[in-house]
Amino acid sequence: MKIIITGAGLGGLTCAIASRLENLDVTVLERTPDILPVGAGIQIPPNGARVLEQLDLLDAVLDKGAVVRSMDLRRYRDGRVLGAMECGDVVWREYGGPWVMIHRADYQRILFDRAIALGAEVRLGATVTDVDVDRTQVILEDGERVSGDVVIGADGLWSCVRDGILERPSPPIETGDMAYRAVFPRAKLDALDDAEVDALLARTGVTAWLGPEKHAVFYPVRGGEEFNLVLLQPDDLPVDVRTDQGDIAELLVGFRDWNGTLKKLISAIPPMLKWKLCHLPELETWSKGCVTLLGDACHPTLPYQAQGAAMAVEDGAVLAMLLASVARGVRKDGDSDRVTVSAIREALLTYEDLRKAPTTANVQGALRNRNAFHLKDGMLQWLRDLILGWSGMTRETDWVGLMSRRQSQTLAYDALAECRKRIDDPGNEH
Numbered sequence: 001m002k003i004i005i006t007g008a009g010l011g012g013l014t015c016a017i018a019s020r021l022e023n024l025d026v027t028v029l030e031r032t033p034d035i036l037p038v039g040a041g042i043q044i045p046p047n048g049a050r051v052l053e054q055l056d057l058l059d060a061v062l063d064k065g066a067v068v069r070s071m072d073l074r075r076y077r078d079g080r081v082l083g084a085m086e087c088g089d090v091v092w093r094e095y096g097g098p099w100v101m102i103h104r105a106d107y108q109r110i111l112f113d114r115a116i117a118l119g120a121e122v123r124l125g126a127t128v129t130d131v132d133v134d135r136t137q138v139i140l141e142d143g144e145r146v147s148g149d150v151v152i153g154a155d156g157l158w159s160c161v162r163d164g165i166l167e168r169p170s171p172p173i174e175t176g177d178m179a180y181r182a183v184f185p186r187a188k189l190d191a192l193d194d195a196e197v198d199a200l201l202a203r204t205g206v207t208a209w210l211g212p213e214k215h216a217v218f219y220p221v222r223g224g225e226e227f228n229l230v231l232l233q234p235d236d237l238p239v240d241v242r243t244d245q246g247d248i249a250e251l252l253v254g255f256r257d258w259n260g261t262l263k264k265l266i267s268a269i270p271p272m273l274k275w276k277l278c279h280l281p282e283l284e285t286w287s288k289g290c291v292t293l294l295g296d297a298c299h300p301t302l303p304y305q306a307q308g309a310a311m312a313v314e315d316g317a318v319l320a321m322l323l324a325s326v327a328r329g330v331r332k333d334g335d336s337d338r339v340t341v342s343a344i345r346e347a348l349l350t351y352e353d354l355r356k357a358p359t360t361a362n363v364q365g366a367l368r369n370r371n372a373f374h375l376k377d378g379m380l381q382w383l384r385d386l387i388l389g390w391s392g393m394t395r396e397t398d399w400v401g402l403m404s405r406r407q408s409q410t411l412a413y414d415a416l417a418e419c420r421k422r423i424d425d426p427g428n429e430h
């Protein structure tokens, strides 16, 4: 079976690796001319880490990243810790995988190198402009057509494969929020010579400040040699501008009522970009013929529970497992042409059925987090803060039970086990 994947992002590369581990033929078409060392930090929650472990990638990821020991949620104005949630061993024990933080470029490089080592063909500088669903082909910028038995659109938020499947333009819609994303070298923060900043730098964990309409997230990457800061706030970019240069003076005005330590971090931000945050209404379908979508191409989400890439990774691994099961069936049957097309279509429907419910719940969870994180001063915020003081990530550490109950639906989800169950018992649908 020949699989064409458009996009060498985190989802596309995971799908390539999982497919090669199953001995399927893979070509990845990526529009950028190189896998560039760009980006900021990324968190890999346990459900994503578990997939990486099953694909034998977790050790390499832990080698470059670090396990989040705790997650501190702070009040925006005075920086008071509202909830300090233990994440290290308790999370690993309860959810079967660690919570990891890593530089996005390191993560992508690990996946890229592994995909190549396993024999995937990755063509850089190959921009897909269209998809021919009937022929299971993609069309490149220069007119070249690349055919396969399956085409997987892993081409992100602005996916052109999605337009081909839906047979209409499907631009993402604005969420009303945007993100400033910065990575600091440690020296820049050491130079602030500030005891509170130094205390933050000493933590192997995530710190978030929650406030009206905004929040901020800070954590170390690259063994504490660099630090990631993301500031989320109402979008002020013009309608059709996706990204622009960030402006520190503008940020300091916007965050003027916020905690002094955060403001010191903001004052030291190196040149950075601000990004419009978009998502999609739930799609009527993810697949047509032998063409399908994964990751941000079909379920982009607000990054408010660190799940976007984890979902893309889960999608990629599940798709490969289903397609491998089709390939095994074809090898047994012998009549490849007849079996493949209908069996692939069926596998893609199963994929959609398996993945739509958990990803939709996840996208909605991120929207609920926006409401909870961005509460204005007042009774509801006070109540939230009270609850956070007694909350934890796991049943073992959560005295109220709300947080761990919600988290466990996502963090304990074992995408590959669910897929295996479905392959073994195809009648077991939602």
Ligand SMILES: Cc1cc2nc3c(=O)[nH]c(=O)nc-3n(C[C@H](O)[C@H](O)[C@H](O)COP(=O)(O)OP(=O)(O)OC[C@H]3O[C@@H](n4cnc5c(N)ncnc54)[C@H](O)[C@@H]3O)c2cc1C
Binding pocket: 006, 007, 008, 009, 010, 011, 012, 029, 030, 031, 032, 041, 042, 043, 044, 045, 126, 127, 128, 129, 154, 155, 156, 157, 158, 159, 160, 179, 181, 230, 275, 294, 295, 296, 297, 301, 303, 306, 307, 308, 309, 310, 311, 312
């Ligand atoms: C501020 C912020 C913080 C985030 N933090 C986290 C986090 O902590 N944890 C987490 O799990 N997620 C996080 N996310 C979400 C995460 O980044 C995305 O969900 C994830 O990268 C999606 O992966 P993907 O492979 O689907 O798409 P992408 O990573 O977008 O990859 C798509 C790839 O396709 C290529 N491509 C696009 N168009 C074409 C074309 N026409 N032809 C060929 N190639 C093409 C692109 O160059 C790219 O390489 C965050 C997002 C933001 C904005």
